[in-house]
Amino acid sequence: MMTVIKLLQTLIRIPSVNSDNAPGTDLVDEQGMADFLVKLLNEGGFSAVQEEVLPGRPNVIARAPYSSASGEDLRPRILLGPHSDTVGVAGMVFDPFCGDLVDGKILGRGASDTKGPMAAMITALLENVELLAELPVAIDFVAFMGEESSQQGSKHFAQHHGDEYEFAIAGEPTSLNVVNANKGCSWLTITAKGKAAHSSQPERGENAIMILARSLDMMNRKLSNRLATYTHPVLGHSTLNVGTLHGGTRPNIVPDLAVAEIDIRMTPSLMDAGGGREITEAFIAEMKLPVQLTPNLENPPMETAADNIYIQKILAAWPSSQCVGAPWFSDAAHLSKGGIPSVCVGPGSIDQAHTKDEFIMVADLEEGVKFFSAFIRSFKA
Numbered sequence: 443m444m445t446v447i448k449l450l451q452t453l454i455r456i457p458s459v460n461s462d463n464a465p466g467t468d469l470v471d472e473q474g475m476a477d478f479l480v481k482l483l484n485e486g487g488f489s490a491v492q493e494e495v496l497p498g499r500p501n502v503i504a505r506a507p508y509s510s511a512s513g514e515d516l517r518p519r520i521l522l523g524p525h526s527d528t529v530g531v532a533g534m535v536f537d538p539f540c541g542d543l544v545d546g547k548i549l550g551r552g553a554s555d556t557k558g559p560m561a562a563m564i565t566a567l568l569e570n571v572e573l574l575a576e577l578p579v580a581i582d583f584v585a586f587m588g589e590e591s592s593q594q595g596s597k598h599f600a601q602h603h604g605d606e607y608e609f610a611i612a613g614e615p616t617s618l619n620v621v622n623a624n625k626g627c628s629w630l631t632i633t634a635k636g637k638a639a640h641s642s643q644p645e646r647g648e649n650a651i652m653i654l655a656r657s658l659d660m661m662n663r664k665l666s667n668r669l670a671t672y673t674h675p676v677l678g679h680s681t682l683n684v685g686t687l688h689g690g691t692r693p694n695i696v697p698d699l700a701v702a703e704i705d706i707r708m709t710p711s712l713m714d715a716g717g718g719r720e721i722t723e724a725f726i727a728e729m730k731l732p733v734q735l736t737p738n739l740e741n742p743p744m745e746t747a748a749d750n751i752y753i754q755k756i757l758a759a760w761p762s763s764q765c766v767g768a769p770w771f772s773d774a775a776h777l778s779k780g781g782i783p784s785v786c787v788g789p790g791s792i793d794q795a796h797t798k799d800e801f802i803m804v805a806d807l808e809e810g811v812k813f814f815s816a817f818i819r820s821f822k823a
Contacts, residue, residue, distance in 0.1 A: 443486075443568055446811050447548065447804060450561035451541035452478070454550035458527050462591035466532030469539070472587040473498045475526045479585055480504075482564070487571045488583065495587055495598045502526065502585040503603075506567075509575035517580040519606055520752060522567065522814065523596075524560035524613025524788070525589030525773060528552040529796050536799070547801040555795035558802040559613030559788025560585065562810030569811070570818045577821045582607075586773050592739055596773035600780020607782045609752040612774035615790030615802070616766070618813050620756055622785045623676050624768040626708040626743035626775060628718025631701060631736040632657065634689075638698040647696030651689040654700040657731040658684055661704070665725045672712035676767035677743075680712045703738070707769065710743045744775035746783045753785060759820040760813050763787075789813070 444452070456478055457469035476492050483490040483504040490504035508515040528551045531538035538551040548558070567574065567583055574581055586595035596612075614621065634654035639647025662684065669680040682704060689700030706718030715721065719737050726735060746753065748765045757763055770792070774784035789810025790802040 446561050446565040446807055447543065449565060450548050450553065450558055450802070450807060451543070453557040453561055454541035454548070454552055455539050457539050459530055459551070460527040460588065460590040462588070464530045464532065466530040467538070471499050472526045473500065476500045476502050476585070476587075479526070483583060486568045488567075493598075493602075495594050499587045501587055501595045501599055502583075503599075504583040506580045506582050507571060507575040508580065515580060517578060518608045519580045519582055520609040520611075521582045521584045521607055522563040522611050522613065523584040523586055523773065523777070524556040524563060525595065526560070526585040526587055527590050528555070528557070529590050534798050534800070543804070546804050548804060548807065549799070549801045551800055553794070553800050553802045554615045554790040555792075555800070556613045556615065556788060558790045558807055559615060559810065562789050562807060563613055563814050565811045566814030566818060570815060573819065573822060577818075579821050581818060581821075589773050593741065593773055593776050596776040597780075600777050600782065604777075604780035604782055609750070610774065610777045610782045610784040612772050612777065612784055612786045613788045614772055614786040615788050615792050615795060616768075616786055617791055617806075618760065618763055618787060618789055618810065619766045620753060620763050620785050620787055621768045621774070622748055622750075622753060622765045623674070623710075623745040624743060624771055624775065624786070625677050625680075626713060626741045627771055628706040628708060628722075628740045629738040630704050630706070630719060630722055631738055632704060633734045633736065634700045634732065635734075636696065636698045636700070639696040641694040641696060644696050647698070650697045650700040653732055654687075654689065654702055657733045658702055660729060660731060661722075661725065664729070665722065668721065668725065669706065669712065672709050672715065674709040674711065674767070677709050677769070680709045680718075681707045708743050710745050713743050741771045742775050742779050744771070744778045744784065746778060746785055750783055752783070755820055756787070756817055759816040763813075768792075787813075
């Protein structure tokens with residue numbers, strides 16, 4: 443069995459860049475990673491298969507070994523589930539797929555997010571494979587595709603397997619704390635239309651950029667205040683950000699079209715009130731803003747009660763962990779929405795995720811193996 447260091451280096455050297463968002467390379471998508479994981483886990487005693495979500499982009503589902511002679515494995519099931527894709531590699535200061543070990547760090551895209559947590563999870567599972575067969579709970583491994591775009595993998599899994607699992611740990615770099623609550627997001631496109639004219643006679647046109655700017659200013663001042671009333675004791679309040687703005691073609695033409703994209707980060711209470719899209723549509727109608735709204739993406743917030751029996755199991759097995767909230771979203775939210783109470787846990791720091799010099803400390807990686815081993819062994823009678 444390879445060490446966790448060697449495993450992580452191998453994972454980094456298998457490119458799995460998400461092709462949906464500016465990958466910065468032709469070495470994209472999760473098929474190669476899926477092929478490697480299925481072989482590794484089957485050889486390690488699991489029953490691993492690929493489940494295609496999009497062409498060439500499968501989830502990997504590996505069921506734990508079972509030693510009972512009674513036939514079907516009817517144990518309650520939980521899962522350890524990192525994602526198999528990474529963000530793009532443009533601008534990285536070293537070979538993104540090098541996997542080099544330098545000064546106690548393993549370098550490369552995904553080292554932190556989330557091939558490091560993946561390596562720690564797999565190493566702990568394989569080190570305890572004989573025990574896994576005897577436990578009263580089946581602990582499976584699932585690698586989700588597409589997390590770094592619209593989380594198609596976890597959505598697909600929750601739709602098809604949500605009733606099979608009692609709990610999920612989504613692998614993310616949380617410094618081994620238990621993220622049991624995070625904000626969701628609603629990405630919306632706001633469009634203003636005007637009338638083109640020559641800039642020497644602007645009165646003959648209607649400037650779409652100015653129409654949009656006035657509307658965005660109103661939203662930034664008044665809608666933001668409204669969103670801030672939807673609070674959470676750990677996550678804070680819901681927020682609005684104007685992320686992109688495009689309009690016009692030339693300085694001497696009054697623009698007839700302008701488009702902005704906004705990001706609303708949602709607390710659970712905002713989601714309960716209808717979500718970012720609904721409250722924004724109502725605000726636009728109430729203020730009679732001359733713009734159109736188009737929804738792009740919505741990821742739900744996630745909150746799993748700290749008294750969940752599996753969270754309590756984690757905290758008992760690793761007393762230095764604590765329940766925390768996070769402003770980012772993850773696969774855990776879609777698993778929770780699909781009926782699987784979920785949290786995010788893993789070694790490494792979120793501060794290193796997506797950076798130009800992404801890495802994970804070897805000491806953190808090895809601590810992650812100890813963490814997941816302690817969790818697995820906590821089920822031993």
